[in-house]
Amino acid sequence: MTNKFKSAVLAATAVAVVSLGATSASAATATGNATARIVDALQITEDTVLNFGTIVPGAASGNVVITAAGAKACDPALSCISGTHAAGAFTVTGLGGQGVNVSVSAPTSLDDAGAGVAMPLSALTTNTGSITLSAGATGSASFTVGGTLTVGANQLAGTYTGTYTVTANYQ
Numbered sequence: 001m002t003n004k005f006k007s008a009v010l011a012a013t014a015v016a017v018v019s020l021g022a023t024s025a026s027a028a029t030a031t032g033n034a035t036a037r038i039v040d041a042l043q044i045t046e047d048t049v050l051n052f053g054t055i056v057p058g059a060a061s062g063n064v065v066i067t068a069a070g071a072k073a074c075d076p077a078l079s080c081i082s083g084t085h086a087a088g089a090f091t092v093t094g095l096g097g098q099g100v101n102v103s104v105s106a107p108t109s110l111d112d113a114g115a116g117v118a119m120p121l122s123a124l125t126t127n128t129g130s131i132t133l134s135a136g137a138t139g140s141a142s143f144t145v146g147g148t149l150t151v152g153a154n155q156l157a158g159t160y161t162g163t164y165t166v167t168a169n170y171q
Helices: 003-026
Strands: 043-048 054-056 062-066 072-074 079-081 088-095 099-104 108-110 119-126 130-132 138-151 166-170
Touching (some): 088 099, 088 166
Antiparallel strands (some): 054 079, 062 138, 088 138
16 A cells, blocks of 8 residues: 555544544433422302392493492492392412412303393403412412493393303412
């Protein structure tokens, strides 16, 4: 073999060894860890029914408003008889110390089992958009709901009921 050929073979071998060695020397591996904590789902309990009280309809329709704080306002077209009225009240229970977002469903209506015309229930609001559950393994917190009931002109007498949905999610 000629010296030039030997030099070329040695140079090519050196480049290959250096290239392979450089790749291996710069490579590294590590092990990652993963974890998950599973907690119980939130529980919501209705403590107080959203109650618009006893109402005498008039010749014109009108609104009865119960605020999330429990205050009542009665449209002049209606007569709201003294008595029980209340904001809806709920307790959320879950992992203590955690923040929770609360919301209420879109409008619905109150019906007297089909005998009369349903009354729209609208403007449902909560007294807060978020709460923090009390400390401990299991914590709880409360919130309230208010809304507006539209009573029709000469609304038929009866006991009207309906439902709405409240939602609570961990933050």
